[in-house]
Amino acid sequence: MECAFCTDGIDHCHGTLVVHPDGGYAECTDPCCEDLDRVRHGLIVDCHAVDPACGCVPAALPAPVLRRAS
Template structure:
């Protein structure tokens, strides 16, 4: 008995990769190098770039700006 992706079986357009979203302007990238469309609706797993190890530097800059604004 083999397992199959229900979306593949039903012919639904989707991606098996993880969409990594960056806070600076909504930029996103996918872990699947063959991903054709970065739309959120196509991805079953969406994470913030700060959860990637090592964490993305773009999120640190956004957090630092927010902290500095609050301190002012």
């Protein structure tokens, strides 16, 4: 199986972009990613959705419930 973006030569990242509440800081799960532009990432999550939770998330915030789409 090949990535259609790779095959077409489109600039993209296979990692997940993790964004923080202030919107000014993001990081990618791919250590080789050098461009944190949202357009390059097919997967984007808020930092409170990762486990363990990000340090910038208040402890009182309940963990999100993830459900499979039906």
